[in-house]
Amino acid sequence: MARIEIPEDIARRFASARWVVAFTGAGVSKESGLDTFRDAGGVWQRERPEDLATLQAFQRHPAKIWRWYAERFRNASAAQPNPAHLAIARWEHLFPSFTLVTQNVDGLHQRAGSRSPIELHGTLAWARCDFCGSRREMGEAVEASPDAPPACDCGGLMRPAVVWFGEAMPMRAMDEAAEASSLCEVFVSVGTSGAVYPAAGLIELAHREGACLIEVNPERTPFSRLADLHLEAPAGEALPALTEAIERWRIPTA
Ligand code: BV8
Ligand code: ZN
Numbered sequence: 001m002a003r004i005e006i007p008e009d010i011a012r013r014f015a016s017a018r019w020v021v022a023f024t025g026a027g028v029s030k031e032s033g034l035d036t037f038r039d040a041g042g043v044w045q046r047e048r049p050e051d052l053a054t055l056q057a058f059q060r061h062p063a064k065i066w067r068w069y070a071e072r073f074r075n076a077s078a079a080q081p082n083p084a085h086l087a088i089a090r091w092e093h094l095f096p097s098f099t100l101v102t103q104n105v106d107g108l109h110q111r112a113g114s115r116s117p118i119e120l121h122g123t124l125a126w127a128r129c130d131f132c133g134s135r136r137e138m139g140e141a142v143e144a145s146p147d148a149p150p151a152c153d154c155g156g157l158m159r160p161a162v163v164w165f166g167e168a169m170p171m172r173a174m175d176e177a178a179e180a181s182s183l184c185e186v187f188v189s190v191g192t193s194g195a196v197y198p199a200a201g202l203i204e205l206a207h208r209e210g211a212c213l214i215e216v217n218p219e220r221t222p223f224s225r226l227a228d229l230h231l232e233a234p235a236g237e238a239l240p241a242l243t244e245a246i247e248r249w250r251i252p253t254a
Contacts, residue, residue, distance in 0.1 A: 002233075004241035008249075010229050013212050014242070015249035017185040019097040022088050023202055027191020027217060029108050031082040031236040034075060038193045039219060054164050058130075062157055063148040069160040070142045073124045076106035077139070084190065084235035085112035087243045094246055099180035103192060103199050105162050118173045118180075120199050122162035131156025169198060177202055187211040188242070191235050194221045214242070 006014075014020070026036040036042040037049075051057050058065045081089075089112040092098045100117040102109055105124045109117045127141040128134065129152035141150055141158055149157045163169060181187060187206035194200040200223075207213050207226045215227040216238045224230045231238040 004231060004233055004238055006231075006241060006245040007229065010212065010214065011245035012249045014186050014214070015246045016251060017095055017212075019099070019180070019184040020091060020095045020186045020188070021099045021101060021180050021184040021202075021206065021211070022091060022188045022190060023181075023192065023199075024088070024100070024102045024104060024109070024190045025192025025194075026104060027193075028084050028088075028102075028235045029079065029082070029104060029106055030191065031084065031234055032079040032106075032108055034079055034106055034108075036191075038195055049165055053162075054166055055130075056166075058159055058164070066145075066149040066159075067147060069124065069138075069162075070146055072106075073138050073142055073160075076108070076124055079106070079108060081108045081112035082236045084239040085109055085114070087239035088190075089113035090243055091246075094243075094250065097180075097184075099177070099184070101177040101180065101199075101202065103196065105160075118177050120163070120169065120173055120177060122160070122170070124160060124162065126161040127158040128161045129154060129156040130159045135161065174198065178205060181206040181211070182209040184211050186214065188214045188216065189223065189227075190216040190239065192217070192221070193219075194223045216242075 030036055037044045052068055085108050100114050102117045102119055103121050105121055107125050125138055127136050127138050132154040134152060144150055152158055181202040182205055189203050194203055203223045213227045215224055215230045216235050218232055218234055
């Protein structure tokens with residue numbers, strides 16, 4: 001494994017930051033064995049997003065969509081957090097303010113110890129009724145009804161509590177994420193292609209408002225040219241290297 005070098009000026013800036021945002025996408029869970037969406041081997045190379053991740057697809061083929069999410073729920077439950085999730089959980093304790101914003105629905109950040117990630121695209125952990133909104137644990141719903149979405153008491157159908165394409169973003173989560181992105185001093189974008197909006201707009205917002213932008217991705221993205229540092233490495237290697245750099249340059253508080 002090649003050594004990952006963090007330039008001293010960036011390391012110092014990171015170590016002394018008062019507010020840091022980590023913004024994550026599917027790539028952060030790749031080393032836990034979960035599929036990404038858009039890169040080689042990703043889900044959207046085999047399937048069209050509109051055939052799986054829209055309300056229209058669910059209304060047309062509820063059993064097919066339910067089975068796909070049930071399988072993703074089982075895969076996410078069986079996966080283990082990797083060193084990248086663990087590094088981010090540690091960062092929460094290293095800065096006066098730290099905000100984790102994730103596009104992921106797999107729950108691995110929480111299982112690594114992150115206390116309250118902002119989940120922009122919802123979660124696989126819960127199912128909710130498409131009519132009355134009442135919630136039920138996904139594990140329990142999938143066990144009771146593995147092949148088709150269970151019916152709610154109101155007669156509606158249970159669906160995964162994720163945000164599909166064409167659906168409104170959770171407003172409070174989006175507001176909190178935008179506030180953190182505009183106020184932070186360092187914004188670390190990890191494992192995201194930056195293709196899905198409005199989430200990807202947070203990267204632009206942080207950059208525009210003057211944050212130091214660090215991108216961790218083995219590939220380049222449309223945001224790489226804005227980055228103060230692009231670490232072309234897997235998150236499970238790059239993030240522990242960033243933690244080391246922070247710890248080296250941190251001024252301990254009394
Ligand atoms: C909305 C949840 C309005 C479910 C997901 C502006 C311009 C263009 C289009 C739009 C726009 N604004 C809105 C849109 C439309 C649309 C959109 O963005 N379309 C794009 C794709 C063209 N957006 C929406 O529809 C959003 N809603 O705008 O609402 C509205 C307003 C009022 C009323 C009604 C409506 C809602 C979007 C939510 C989509 N939901 N998921 C589920 O998961 O099943 S999106 C899906 O993509 C994923 O779930 C994930 O959350 C998201 C982002 O993907 P990434 O995480 O970035 O993953 P990707 O595979 O792309 O990239 C992985 C990266 O990792 C790669 O770069 C790879 O190189 C890297 N990598 C690989 N290995 C590693 C690694 N990195 C580090 N380490 C490694 N080891
Ligand atoms: Zn209901």
